[in-house]
Amino acid sequence: MAHSYTPGLTVTETAVLRKRRLLPIPGTVTVKTGDQVQANTVVARTELAGKVHVVNVANLLGAAPDEIRDYLTKKEGETITRDEVIAESKPLIKWFRTEIRSPIAGKLESVSLITGQVLLREPPKALELLAYVDGTVVEELPGQGVTVECTASFVQGIFGIGGETWGELAMAVRSPDEQLTPGHLQPSMKGKIVVGGSFLGADTMAKAREIGVAALVVGGIHDKDLRELLGYDLGVAITGTERIGFTLVITEGFGVIPMAAKTFALLATHEGQKASISGATQIRAGVIRPEIIIPKPAKSAAAQPSGKGAEERAGIQAGDQVRVIRDPLFGRIGNVKSLPTDLRLIETESHVRVLEVGFADGSSTVIPRANVELIEG
Amino acid sequence: MTPAPASPTSQQGDHPLSVIIATDCGSTTTKAILIEKVGNEYRQTYRGEAPTTVEAPFEDVTRGVLNAFAEVEELSGRKILDGERIITPAREEQGKKVGVDIYVSTSSAGGGLQMMVAGVVQNISGESAQRCALGAGAIVMDVLASNDGRLPHEKIERIRRLRPDMILLSGGTDGGTVTHVVEMAEYIAAAEPRPRLGMSYSLPLIYAGNKDAQPRIKDILEQKTALTLTENLRPTPERENLAPARNKIHDLFLEHVMAQAPGYKKLIDWTGAPIMPTPAAVGLIMQTIAKRENLNLIGVDIGGATTDVFSVFGETFNRTVSANLGMSYSISNVLAEAGLANIMRWVPFTLEEQVLRNRIKNKMIRPTTIPQTLDELQIEQAISREALRLALIHHKSLATGLKGVQQERTISDIFEQQASGKTLIDMLKLDLIVGSGGILSHAPRRIQSMLMMVDAYEPLGFTVLSVDSIFMMPHLGVLSTVNEQAATDVFVRDCMVYLGTCVAPIGQGKDGERCADYTITFGGNRSAETGALAFGDLKLLPLGTEERATVELRPAKNVDMGSGKGTAVTREVRGGVVGLLLDGRGRPLQLPGDNQARLKALTKWYQAVDLYPR
Numbered sequence: 001m002a003h004s005y006t007p008g009l010t011v012t013e014t015a016v017l018r019k020r021r022l023l024p025i026p027g028t029v030t031v032k033t034g035d036q037v038q039a040n041t042v043v044a045r046t047e048l049a050g051k052v053h054v055v056n057v058a059n060l061l062g063a064a065p066d067e068i069r070d071y072l073t074k075k076e077g078e079t080i081t082r083d084e085v086i087a088e089s090k091p092l093i094k095w096f097r098t099e100i101r102s103p104i105a106g107k108l109e110s111v112s113l114i115t116g117q118v119l120l121r122e123p124p125k126a127l128e129l130l131a132y133v134d135g136t137v138v139e140e141l142p143g144q145g146v147t148v149e150c151t152a153s154f155v156q157g158i159f160g161i162g163g164e165t166w167g168e169l170a171m172a173v174r175s176p177d178e179q180l181t182p183g184h185l186q187p188s189m190k191g192k193i194v195v196g197g198s199f200l201g202a203d204t205m206a207k208a209r210e211i212g213v214a215a216l217v218v219g220g221i222h223d224k225d226l227r228e229l230l231g232y233d234l235g236v237a238i239t240g241t242e243r244i245g246f247t248l249v250i251t252e253g254f255g256v257i258p259m260a261a262k263t264f265a266l267l268a269t270h271e272g273q274k275a276s277i278s279g280a281t282q283i284r285a286g287v288i289r290p291e292i293i294i295p296k297p298a299k300s301a302a303a304q305p306s307g308k309g310a311e312e313r314a315g316i317q318a319g320d321q322v323r324v325i326r327d328p329l330f331g332r333i334g335n336v337k338s339l340p341t342d343l344r345l346i347e348t349e350s351h352v353r354v355l356e357v358g359f360a361d362g363s364s365t366v367i368p369r370a371n372v373e374l375i376e377g
Numbered sequence: 378m379t380p381a382p383a384s385p386t387s388q389q390g391d392h393p394l395s396v397i398i399a400t401d402c403g404s405t406t407t408k409a410i411l412i413e414k415v416g417n418e419y420r421q422t423y424r425g426e427a428p429t430t431v432e433a434p435f436e437d438v439t440r441g442v443l444n445a446f447a448e449v450e451e452l453s454g455r456k457i458l459d460g461e462r463i464i465t466p467a468r469e470e471q472g473k474k475v476g477v478d479i480y481v482s483t484s485s486a487g488g489g490l491q492m493m494v495a496g497v498v499q500n501i502s503g504e505s506a507q508r509c510a511l512g513a514g515a516i517v518m519d520v521l522a523s524n525d526g527r528l529p530h531e532k533i534e535r536i537r538r539l540r541p542d543m544i545l546l547s548g549g550t551d552g553g554t555v556t557h558v559v560e561m562a563e564y565i566a567a568a569e570p571r572p573r574l575g576m577s578y579s580l581p582l583i584y585a586g587n588k589d590a591q592p593r594i595k596d597i598l599e600q601k602t603a604l605t606l607t608e609n610l611r612p613t614p615e616r617e618n619l620a621p622a623r624n625k626i627h628d629l630f631l632e633h634v635m636a637q638a639p640g641y642k643k644l645i646d647w648t649g650a651p652i653m654p655t656p657a658a659v660g661l662i663m664q665t666i667a668k669r670e671n672l673n674l675i676g677v678d679i680g681g682a683t684t685d686v687f688s689v690f691g692e693t694f695n696r697t698v699s700a701n702l703g704m705s706y707s708i709s710n711v712l713a714e715a716g717l718a719n720i721m722r723w724v725p726f727t728l729e730e731q732v733l734r735n736r737i738k739n740k741m742i743r744p745t746t747i748p749q750t751l752d753e754l755q756i757e758q759a760i761s762r763e764a765l766r767l768a769l770i771h772h773k774s775l776a777t778g779l780k781g782v783q784q785e786r787t788i789s790d791i792f793e794q795q796a797s798g799k800t801l802i803d804m805l806k807l808d809l810i811v812g813s814g815g816i817l818s819h820a821p822r823r824i825q826s827m828l829m830m831v832d833a834y835e836p837l838g839f840t841v842l843s844v845d846s847i848f849m850m851p852h853l854g855v856l857s858t859v860n861e862q863a864a865t866d867v868f869v870r871d872c873m874v875y876l877g878t879c880v881a882p883i884g885q886g887k888d889g890e891r892c893a894d895y896t897i898t899f900g901g902n903r904s905a906e907t908g909a910l911a912f913g914d915l916k917l918l919p920l921g922t923e924e925r926a927t928v929e930l931r932p933a934k935n936v937d938m939g940s941g942k943g944t945a946v947t948r949e950v951r952g953g954v955v956g957l958l959l960d961g962r963g964r965p966l967q968l969p970g971d972n973q974a975r976l977k978a979l980t981k982w983y984q985a986v987d988l989y990p991r
Contacts, residue, residue, distance in 0.1 A: 018529070024571075025571065034816070041565065041596055043965060049537075049569060050570070051530060051533075052529075052530055052533045052567040053529075053532060054529035054532050054533075054564075054567075065556070109567065110566075112560075112563055113558055114555065114559040114560075115559055115563060116555055116562040116594055117529075117560065119563065119567050121567075150734070158742055158743070159742045165657075165691060181961045186468065189856070200480050204417045210943065222734075222735060223731070223734040223735050223737075223738045224609060224731060224734065226738075233709070233712070233713040234709060234713075234738075235701050235707060235709055235710030235713045235714075236682075236701055236706055236707045236710055236741070237706070237709075237741050237742055250725040253735075253738075253739045253742065253743070254734075254735040254736075254738040254739050254742075255739070273482065281494045283706055283741070283744060287432070294787060325743045325744070325746055326739070326746040326747070326749055326753070327736060327749070327750065328746075328749070328750055330739065330953075347750050347751050347990075348748050348749070348750065348751055348753075348819035350747070350819070363804065364758065367749065368746075368747055368749055370745055370746050370747045371747065371749055373743070
């Protein structure tokens with residue numbers, strides 16, 4: 001039977017994670033099934049075709065396009081060096097000769113007798129694909145990549161900036177509602193994943209960059225600070241390729257929002273351990289959320305493949321821990337008390353499916369089901 | 378420009394179908410509707426939906442379809458599935474309703490159809506190629522042209538990085554020079570473009586340029602792409618011929634793009650008609666309405682990620698997609714493009730900038746949430762006005778007459794110079810605005826849908842407005858290719874909700890000054906209403922869906938109703954679930970610059986039409 005779907009973020013002490021590592025174009029896999037890999041192990045490599053440069057020989061020599069072969073000093077496929085002559089005119093007086101030199105080192109790829117253009121290509125660039133997490137290779141995809149498996153503690157954030165990195169976890173604040181300030185950041189945090197509480201501002205980000213932290217994890221940020229960090233207003237949440245000096249993961253949302261106690265406690269438990277982190281976020285055509293993975297030395301028997309629980313759930317249930325994800329109670333965390341089946345009229349005059357959430361202070365409220373997310377795991 | 382094509386139903390004939398199930402596999406939700414023949418007409422009876430499952434962890438679009446079917450089964454009591462097989466034909470077994478006669482579907486799952494187009498001259502073949510791809514239901518990722526200002530290596534880098542589903546290459550008139558289009562082909566070949574889906578197959582490329590260049594194009598691109606040759610889409614500067622290339626796009630969408638998407642091979646086997654890109658199906662139904670009613674229309678589908686605008690003026694159909702103007706995934710981009718001040722001008726209260734910006738970003742990262750409080754609803758409806766406004770500006774810029782065309786001029790033209798490429802969107806000749814998409818279809822009060830569109834589009838003179846009741850236009854678009862009667866019946870009875878007519882004089886004046894006097898004559902026993910419409914007034918008169926009224930408007934001397942300043946106009950208008958809206962706020966619509974005055978004006982207007990609960 002179909003059921004209404006409630007999105008959720010996983011925060012779990014133990015899970016078996018499988019990370020598929022794929023090259024963008026075919027290449028060579030450098031490890032084999034059963035190999036133990038570290039986050040920085042090269043698991044596959046390929047070559048990206050070099051940049052193409054176009055030289056319009058016909059225009060430069062004042063020749064007809066179909067005549068340019070007569071002027072070329074190099075043939076298709078031949079290697080060329082930078083500033084090497086690739087074509088020259090043939091005047092009666094040698095002094096008037098025009099030479100066309102290559103703007104790059106590489107090879108002469110093709111000659112067009114229609115357009116009079118010559119295409120030059122730079123040498124290919126090596127692309128090395130890293131394992132990203134410490135684990136075991138459990139699957140080889142010939143020519144494409146591998147699947148790396150690890151037993152790990154796993155935290156999904158809601159939004160991030162910056163790519164994959166790794167480092168030791170360092171707790172910079174004492175409680176999930178404490179704001180991370182520049183004063184919390186120490187030189188010893190260089191190369192580490194620093195965990196804050198409810199918020200960090202632009203000044204803290206600047207200090208983090210100065211110190212060289214690998215990543216920051218915090219409950220919330222202000223949109224204006226994100227704009228300042230990126231240098232532009234982010235229009236759609238597709239991230240992961242930014243180069244801002246560190247990776248940033250927010251666990252709750254925009255604003256000053258205490259990190260969920262469960263998330264904070266889990267990260268604190270693993271202080272000093274190596275973790276892998278990615279800020280990559282994609283919220284359309286398939287959801288990718290930022291993540292923090294803390295691999296465990298050995299497989300736990302109790303471990304479950306990540307996300308599987310979420311897939312097989314029969315929807316949200318009484319007792320589930322949820323986060324409110326829309327104003328007026330944005331960021332509050334509570335437990336589902338009941339799931340009325342009838343549609344309810346809300347302030348906007350819409351009739352929607354709702355649930356009742358109870359909070360730690362004993363209060364409770366009725367909220368549209370669309371406005372909560374499960375804290376899974 | 379392309380004339381609106383004849384509906385495919387006229388070619389295929391109507392099938393004797395009584396029970397139809399249709400789905401639209403959207404980027405997040407798969408929506409199923411059941412259509413049944415009740416007496417002599419078709420009605421949409423039940424609806425179900427489920428998350429789309431084209432992405433991980435399921436990676437099989439049919440899982441979501443089966444879940445949506447299951448919801449319809451549960452609600453309707455009709456057994457549609459035998460395991461994972463659709464039961465056909467529809468029948469009764471032991472007194473129970475079983476099966477359907479046909480299943481049809483549209484899809485925009487996995488990001489829809491993403492194309493790159495290339496031409497020789499940006500606003501000639503480049504623009505024709507863009508119109509062609511958009512009309513076929515694609516999102517155009519980039520338009521490359523010889524004169525687009527980018528250096529050759531920049532063009533090549535761009536092609537390498539984009540990874541579209543398909544490329545459309547055009548350029549050159551038949552019999553003209555081949556050099557420039559060959560040059561574009563060389564750039565594409567040098568880039569060695571790779572498709573978005575599928576690691577090991579060649580990227581589909583349609584060549585629709587100068588026919589004399591075809592042998593050269595084959596030499597250059599046949600080994601590097603899955604090349605398809607078709608008729609030139611701009612055979613002469615004065616003529617566009619978009620249909621052959623559009624048909625090729627649809628074929629390749631099924632053969633290549635869909636075939637690569639997870640689960641689609643199975644879905645293609647299930648359906649009784651080719652799966653269409655969702656926007657192509659909506660375009661088809663828009664053209665059908667315009668043709669059947671013989672009117673000019675603008676249709677809009679404001680979704681989570683994109684806002685599609687369709688127009689039919691005369692015989693000409695156009696579609697544009699504003700790929701990053703939407704109400705969920707890309708809501709933050711509306712803020713970035715429109716600016717905070719433009720959004721806030723529609724909000725009837727003040728709010729700290731940082732609070733609003735954070736709220737909008739929170740919607741972007743959690744796009745499935747809904748407004749719970751009235752102020753949140755008002756903010757979303759303010760943002761939608763700006764998304765609609767910006768998308769229409771975009772549409773106007775592309776829905777134009779052909780550019781670069783030599784125009785013969787007579788002495789009289791000297792006094793009425795018209796540039797080639799003038800927009801075809803004439804708001805005075807516009808008869809109907811059709812709105813679709815969650816924010817419009819699901820607004821708690823229908824007047825909210827009407828005013829969002831009126832504020833964003835600023836219709837002139839007399840304009841009818843309507844909304845898609847529950848977003849089923851894609852389903853009906855694809856259904857119209859199989860059974861026109863079913864599509865038409867459901868469209869008229871269950872889909873199209875007429876909101877009413879907006880009457881908007883053109884001109885501006887001080888608040889309270891006379892704008893126009895009116896006399897409205899109703900049918901039946903209702904007595905006529907006479908009154909004065911002042912500048913700054915917004916009046917809403919009840920006029921039911923089946924009712925008509927005759928409006929005589931006598932404008933002030935500087936005010937125009939389409940027949941000249943100060944000239945009285947009499948028109949019959951139709952009603953709707955909202956009624957007859959007399960809009961004396963002036964055109965172009967100008968909101969007071971002073972914050973207090975703006976809040977006062979908004980409050981007055983919103984109360985005048987009972988827009989929100991008080």
